[in-house]
Amino acid sequence: MLDALTHTTSPSPGSVPIGPQHGAAGSSNSSAGNTQPPARQQTAHGQHGQPQEGQNYISFKLDEKTAHSSLDLIRKDTGVIYRMIGIDPTKIPQNLERFREWAVVLGDTPVSAGRHYWEVTVKRSQEFRIGAADADMSRDECIGVNTRSWVFAYSHKKWHAMLANKTIPIVNIGHPAKVGLLLDYEAGKLSLVDAEKHSLIHTIAAKFLGPVVPAFGLWDGELLTHSGLVVPEYL
Template sequence: MALPFARVVFLCRWGAKRWGIATAEARRGITFKLEEKTAHNSLALFRDDTGVKYGLVGLEPTKLAVNAERFLEWAVVLADTAVTSGRHYWEVTVQRSQQFRIGVADVDVSRDSCIGADDRSWVFTYAQRKWHTMSANEKAPIEGIGQPEKVGPLLEYEAHRLSLVDVSRLALVHTLQTDFRGPVVPAFALWDGELLTHLGLEVPEGL
């Protein structure tokens, strides 16, 4: 769902100083907040920046701070904590949404495209009551999971894997092989309803 926008020139660089880093040594699970500076103007953050909701109109672009980190064409928001190693798990409650994407992306993923549309992001997408994996604009169907209420991404950095977990059964539904080349951050796209993240979770036993 592209919106008219003024294209910006990317003059800044992203590095470890810009993002928090989640390490393999952390005793608790990954924690992060959604980064308002990256959020498209149709998205509003809530619950101390751990949830995101879609608004048909959203904020007027002229009222937003101009920066090269914001998605201006697609309804995307990134988290503020980068992952460079380890296994990390978080959960997402889906409320009144029929079209969304959840996954991870390079910290410097292009702000001109949607997550899943390039080879620097890896997502699970839900639309028209069907699940797919998506990266580099290539989709593959996922079976064995229906209408979502809560799902759990499982990121295994060294193994280059991103999995989708059915929280109701604590079972792996699908694993997407990735090609990480640097730090990645949790990433979300939303076209209706809202998503709420649950953080600080250890990887469930058996996964």
């Protein structure tokens, strides 16, 4: 279920279909012109490699057990490449956790409290989805097509927020090489962040009712994830 959402800027009229149409809850666009000074990006560890006290952060890898057969995990399971042919499904371990119909993979670390931030570098992809999902969502559905996943989708050179069979256009973002995601569990918010301009772009409001994990859908190119980051000061 979704909370009502307040728009801070007016979205462009209409919406462009992105794969199966499902998904939308309330969401809000934020101006890319954030006037606050950019904060230096930090990892969640201090100079001596110890977590800094009182900070929320998520450190995860992609869970191979959930990856569709068209997706190859790379860089020690922190990135994913889409293969047009893919792996023969009969040659990969079959289990109930694997997505069977859609090119989706989930992160391996669930979140059930706190504020958490991670980033995604996009390479040579014209169609992908990034966000979060219930850890036990159906493996027969794509992320963004139900009320158990919350995603930002890029397709046909346009961005949309997706949830519950609806899409909401996101304007004034372009195609940044790296974007961030901020998940605030208690507040029920997932935000898309321009990691290069240090500005919040758009927020989806939702009620998280159980553990959620980072979620990724990819239909060409590759995505690299960057976790273990503290929430930037400007957020």
